[in-house]
Amino acid sequence: MNQSSSNDIIMIGGGVIGLSIAYELACRGKQVRILERGEQVGREASWAGAGILPPAIPDSALDPSEKLRGISHQLHPQWAERLQHETGIDTGFHRCGGIYLARKPGEAASLAGYVSLLNQQGIQASEITKYELLDLEPTLDPDQFHAAYLLPDELTLRNPRHVKALAKACELHGVQIYTECEILDIECINGSITGLQTTSGAVRGGKYCIAAGAWSSTLLKQVIDIPTGIVPIRGQMILVEGPKNLIRHILNEGSRYLVPRADGKILAGSCEEEVGFQKGTTPQMLEQLANFAYSLVPALKEYEITMSWSGLRPGSFDGVPYIGKVPNVDNLFMASGHFRSGIHLSTGTAVIMADLLEGKESEINFEHFRISR
Template sequence: MSGLSASKSDPVVIIGGGVIGLSIAYELACRGQQVHVVERGTEFGKEASWAGAGILPPANPETALDPLEKLRGISHRLHPEWAERLQSETGIDTGFRRCGGIYLARKQGEAASLAGYMSLLRQEGIQAEAVDQDALLALEPTLDPDQFCAAYLLPDELTLRNPRHVKALLRACELKNVQLTADCEIHGFDTAGEQITGLQSSQGPITGSRFCLAAGAWSSQILQQVSDIPTGIVPIRGQMLLFDAPPRLITHILNEGSRYLVPRADGKILAGSCEEEVGFEKGTTTEMLEQLEDFAYSVVPALKEYEVTLSWSGLRPGSFDGVPYIGKVPQVDNLFMASGHFRSGIHLSTGTAIWMADLLEGKPMPSALQHFSLIR
């Protein structure tokens, strides 16, 4: 406990400056709220949010069959609008594009499960067209069609470039006078009864009226300082590599199981990824990078001619059921959490920002939010 006082005029303090924290800050600032984002790193957005592939698979909020799909649908609708607003406010092109995605199956079993998934998407009103070998070759001439027994085109799959998106969010927050404090680690809470009165940080005490935990894979550790709710967010490492290919070698995102190739407008192609439970250890391994290269060559043999210029890893915030936590922390009046977005944090960031800003402003919430509760 401490005697730090918090008044309603104090800002909303967001712990963690990744895509989730910055999107919430941006949304709140657009609504005229005072916001302070506190980030442990020397730069904002350099953890999972920097490392991700930026794939935004299609989703439809009106026909979604479960609350997570609903959030995905809401987020999906918001991305084009956010990309446009961020560009006009900051001058930064986030690399947002409607490039479309192709989903591929090599074996009959994979084809059967892909067929089931595509039928589900169609029930939700999402365009998913089966393509035969000739059509596949017409869409992607450098792909080896003989490798695949089924393929589907999803025209509404979108993409953005994570580092640019985060940079644009950061700049938009600056322009809206959000207080941004880097190199500042939160290590505890000051409380009075069931209220948080302030945060203990490496730069001294920080006050606020309401607090939102958005520290990605680290959120559970921080939450434990003030609550015994077992959210159990675990870091799941993903590795990626980058080919220095010429523009338009491929033009769609190519998905096979949990692996993918993502073309950027400048020609560079990302290849990912994997799910590794190795604690908070970042870094790449020769074995995994070789597997990703082999995967890339098996889909697009022409990639053998191009150099791999970069590889990296990131720690996804994984929750036990793959569903993020978006809600108030029980038994703490003014602490909220938005974490655990696992493989979809970039995609879900826009919808999460709207819901969390509504929550922080005390607005009535949709019943779907129960699905994301910390005590589900």
């Protein structure tokens, strides 16, 4: 490669966070290069998720994390429309709504508390009767649930399509994307990054941003010893080939869910496993996910499970992503640790990180997301 430009912004990582920041910067006229260690961009956690976008409102947010979620939620419809217009790719963005279910009294009480908090923030969430549940989702057995709530503003998109659209849009706006480009060394002199040594040659730019998901902490340690607490958390998924409209809403129970697609495919997930950087599925977990799906929607037993996969989410020790400038390094920034919310928070993260990289004021308090917390 051996490219050098003091005006370029170098994104280290081509997942949904890196692609989104690059896209936002390119739309503002900046020169951006993305360095991705994999054969293709966006093929790790960004590709593997279910694409659930829970409702959020920025103006009533109780803390900066919720404000970022609210900003992102408001941006997603705009980005979906813009990406389809620019690339011709339908990302599968859809306002299908979500139904939250509880089968035990304790779970019902916990869910009621969560819904009360949502209502205080102005987010529409209402309890529905068994008859209303059956009307909304005829394949469910309403008698097995102690409580059910409808969140009409829950959205969904298809991760692989969204990532493809972002990559194409980046290229259309002049972003240079280099795949199979692994960082070997980060050169830092007097508190400033002077260049990168990669498997594709030397790379030099003006500013650098680490957005490498679960691998971000390893890269950061090459520059400065700041323990971020970013760890890979494996999630497993299955896909059932169902008929169209077998279910119409996202069905949530605790940390697990069923997500319908317009073509009839239904995703069932997920889990949280600390197994290091070990990807892959296990028979035991796939069986658990299938049993969960069948218990929620018995009609799914009639249809075939055609795919299963896993992804490594970048978890953080406190559930808050790391977003901002890296301390004591003039031109190094970081956006990682979004855990299960990478797709959802990607749009807002892109906007506030682009503001930061341009030296502009942001409506978000970066102290909440600081790298050295």
